[in-house]
Amino acid sequence: MSQQTKTLDILLVEDDREMADFLTDYLKSKSTSVRVRQVRTESEFYRIFPAIAATPPDIIVLDVMFPSAPDLDQDRFTAGVRCFKKLRDTTSTAQIPVIFSTVVSDLDAIGLSKPLPPHVLYLVKPYDPSTLFTFIRSLAMHLPEMPEKRRSFLQRAFDAVEVKPGGFGLKIDLKKMLDDKTVA
Numbered sequence: 001m002s003q004q005t006k007t008l009d010i011l012l013v014e015d016d017r018e019m020a021d022f023l024t025d026y027l028k029s030k031s032t033s034v035r036v037r038q039v040r041t042e043s044e045f046y047r048i049f050p051a052i053a054a055t056p057p058d059i060i061v062l063d064v065m066f067p068s069a070p071d072l073d074q075d076r077f078t079a080g081v082r083c084f085k086k087l088r089d090t091t092s093t094a095q096i097p098v099i100f101s102t103v104v105s106d107l108d109a110i111g112l113s114k115p116l117p118p119h120v121l122y123l124v125k126p127y128d129p130s131t132l133f134t135f136i137r138s139l140a141m142h143l144p145e146m147p148e149k150r151r152s153f154l155q156r157a158f159d160a161v162e163v164k165p166g167g168f169g170l171k172i173d174l175k176k177m178l179d180d181k182t183v184a
Helices: 017-030 042-054 076-088 129-141 147-160 174-179
Strands: 008-013 034-039 059-062 098-102 120-124 161-164 167-170
Touching: 008 017, 008 129, 017 034, 017 129, 034 042, 042 076, 059 076, 059 129, 076 098, 098 129, 120 129
Parallel strands: 008 034, 008 059, 059 098, 098 120
Antiparallel strands: 161 167
C-alpha cells in the first residue's frame, strides 16, 4: 500500500449500526484516504465473501458477537470467530490484519487464546476510537512490509496490551512504540 496514493480499505464487521456509523465517521474524519465497508450480520459476511476474497480489504475490524447465519444454527457469541476462521482458511484473505472489537474480554470464552495469530489485535469495548485509529494507523504503516516484519511488530503491539475484565490497559507507551523508527 502506498501511503500517499492508495486509499486504505477497511472492512468493518459490526452489527450495532450506531457504533458502525460512529467508527466510520471517526475514521473518515481522521483521514481522507479511508474507505470503510460495513457488514452487519454473519449471513451478509458470507454473502459478500466472494467479493472480499476477490478484492481483499487492507484491514478488518471484526466484532465477535453479532447476528449469526440462521442456516448455521450457531450462537451469535462466536459469529465473529467463525468469520475469522473463514478468512484464515482462504488464501487471498489469510494474511489480512484483523482487529477484534468486542465486549468479550475473555479470549478463551470465544475460542481464541493468547498468543493470537500473527497480525491480529484485540480491543475490548468500550474503547476510545482514537485507540482503534492508532492501531489501524500502525497496521497501515506496515502493510507493504514482509509478513515476518509485520508479525514481529504486531506481536510487540499485542504484548503491550493487557486485557482485563471490563477493559484493557497498555503495559508500555504505545505512542513511543509507534514512533520508534526501528519498529518491525
